[in-house]
Amino acid sequence: MSDADLPPELGELEAALKASPVDGAAPAHRARVLGAVRNEIAAQNSKRPVRSFWRFAAGAAAALVLGCNLAMSAANDTSLRVGLRSDERETKLALARLREVLPELSDDDAQCHLLMLRARSELVGTPAPSGGSPFNRSTEEN
């Protein structure tokens, strides 16, 4: 529908509405709106560096965690053979001490004892499957 479709009396009313002196913008309102705009622009500008800082911090933290994981994973999977050399030194020292205590032991026996002692020292403590163990409860009750 265009204005031309309106009957003349409605067209006149439309013209009267267009000419109606409803107040437009006042200078005070302009100043108020532009003041609000200025404040909002300042607020937006002050938010931007903070937002970018946190974005950077989050990115850096994520990169650090990833790097740590990768480094630990690589370190665990890499045999640097450093331990072996120290093992060799310790083995010789331990064998010498064993010989001091038990001079009658042959080289093979001394090494065998050493291996057994080492094996015991690296055992992980586990609860004994007896006494208060839940696995044996039924047998204890019986």
Added chain:
Amino acid sequence: MGRPADYLKDIAAGREDAFARLYDEYGASLLRAATRISRRREDAEDAVQDVFVALVRAGPAALEIQDLKAYLFSAVHRAAVKRAEKRRNERSMEAAELQTLNYAKADAAQSAEPAPRLERALASLPEEQRAVIALKIDGDLTFEQIAAALNVSANTAASRYRYALEKLRATLEPAGSERSAS
């Protein structure tokens, strides 16, 4: 008058002078439309301010606006309706009626007859009809633009406009005929 694309670039960049130019071009008509929709000058001023602040917040998203004028009037319509609703919730219906009367009285004090009578009659229309009148008369929008702003079809916008004008004429006629009779 600058090209809307130029405005939008400056607005998206948060340049204050772009908002000043925008206000100088559309401020008065936006305020008139908002006053007709909300029926209160105070709410209308707040609504226009809301639109400008929202545009600052939009930032680079403002570049996506296709039709700046239609966007502004659509936004001011929403803001004015929201302000009016808020006002209605805050006050009783009786107080709201009093405010409408005050608005009309203030208008009458500011301008000569018959404009206040016309504005009073306009204020008595339902909100959806007032909105169409405001967007058409103050915004000079096409019915397609009004339809997009009000989320109705262009035919509905056009028929609402015609009903609103007919209703206004019917409201004004008795007084007019009395005057001509006397």
